[in-house]
Amino acid sequence: MNKKLGLIYKLVFELIFTVLLFYTFIRNNSFINLIFLPFIICLAGDIVKTIFLLKGDDINNSFFEKISIVGFFSFVFLFLIIWTFLSILSKDYSLIIISIPFWLISVFSVRKRLLGKEVKIFKNINFSQIFPYIFLSLFILIGIIMLYFGTSSLLKKVIKTSNYVETVGYFVDYEIYNSDEDGTTYKLIYSYTIDDNEYTISTDYGTDIIPKEGSTRNIKYNPDDPSQAIIIGGGSEIILLLIGFMFTIIPFIMLINISPKIKEKIDKLNFNLITLLIGIVFLIIGLMALYMMTGTLSIIEIYKSFSLNYLIPYLILVIFIIVGILLIIGSFKKNE
Numbered sequence: 001m002n003k004k005l006g007l008i009y010k011l012v013f014e015l016i017f018t019v020l021l022f023y024t025f026i027r028n029n030s031f032i033n034l035i036f037l038p039f040i041i042c043l044a045g046d047i048v049k050t051i052f053l054l055k056g057d058d059i060n061n062s063f064f065e066k067i068s069i070v071g072f073f074s075f076v077f078l079f080l081i082i083w084t085f086l087s088i089l090s091k092d093y094s095l096i097i098i099s100i101p102f103w104l105i106s107v108f109s110v111r112k113r114l115l116g117k118e119v120k121i122f123k124n125i126n127f128s129q130i131f132p133y134i135f136l137s138l139f140i141l142i143g144i145i146m147l148y149f150g151t152s153s154l155l156k157k158v159i160k161t162s163n164y165v166e167t168v169g170y171f172v173d174y175e176i177y178n179s180d181e182d183g184t185t186y187k188l189i190y191s192y193t194i195d196d197n198e199y200t201i202s203t204d205y206g207t208d209i210i211p212k213e214g215s216t217r218n219i220k221y222n223p224d225d226p227s228q229a230i231i232i233g234g235g236s237e238i239i240l241l242l243i244g245f246m247f248t249i250i251p252f253i254m255l256i257n258i259s260p261k262i263k264e265k266i267d268k269l270n271f272n273l274i275t276l277l278i279g280i281v282f283l284i285i286g287l288m289a290l291y292m293m294t295g296t297l298s299i300i301e302i303y304k305s306f307s308l309n310y311l312i313p314y315l316i317l318v319i320f321i322i323v324g325i326l327l328i329i330g331s332f333k334k335n336e
Contacts, residue, residue: 136252167219168216280328285324
């Protein structure tokens with residue numbers, strides 16, 4: 001019974017996550033969103049597998065394993081295609097040269113995993129087996145670098161604004177931040193008044209969601225020069241930290257999952273480490289994104305800044321937070 005209940009929880013989680021990814025995939029026109037497609041493929045395959053397990057039917061593990069492999073290599077090749085395409089657009093041909101070994105290793109790995117043709121470049125090294133570890137480790141390294149620069153930038157801002165005074169700013173206008181074939185994003189402009197003098201400040205990043213006029217954000221300003229100010233929760237360093245966190249923890253989870261030796265060890269723990277980490281990912285993403293949008297985690301302040309334009313993003317982030325909490329709690333329940 002407990003096993004069946006666990007499968008139901010797993011199925012609900014997978015369905016919610018798939019819907020969120022699919023919504024993100026169809027909502028934006030950017031070709032970079034193709035990166036989400038492999039995850040949707042993997043999740044769809046896992047959903048079908050979970051449904052078969054719930055029904056008590058026999059399943060073909062090799063079939064579902066191949067779906068996961070197809071999803072993983074779809075992600076790899078889409079990443080390499082986008083990398084190469086952006087390198088050509090920017091005329092940075094050195095990046096194309098750097099990508100060549102990854103193209104070769106990817107092709108060799110596909111030959112081994114899907115076609116059963118083993119390729120050994122050197123006598124005792126099978127790149128098709130170690131490639132997933134190299135690829136995921138590269139992402140983890142990129143994530144750690146992003147976390148370093150994001151943390152460094154955030155600490156500098158905290159030190160610089162340590163004597164700043166907090167006040168309330170009101171949304172008054174917006175201006176184009178970036179516009180191309182993928183859409184238009186806007187800088188949000190807020191007004192705040194100090195000693196009967198009005199000042200304005202804008203976000204240092206772009207968004208396609210416009211808040212309602214008069215909605216509030218907390219502002220910190222320099223008492224010696226009120227024109228120097230920051231929007232609380234609205235810095236680009238928060239975005240860098242969020243992306244760095246995702247680039248570090250998600251590949252780390254995948255790395256654990258594909259390593260038989262590590263997986264064997266964590267299976268002996270009295271809690272589910274992978275479920276715990278996934279729950280932390282959902283919770284952190286939800287909280288950080290909500291903080292970026294509102295500058296606060298106070299329910300009252302979030303309500304004050306609410307507008308219908310924020311309805312769908314708010315619902316998605318609330319679902320992320322709830323799913324994260326449920327997964328963290330569920331990870332400490334022993335499997336019976």
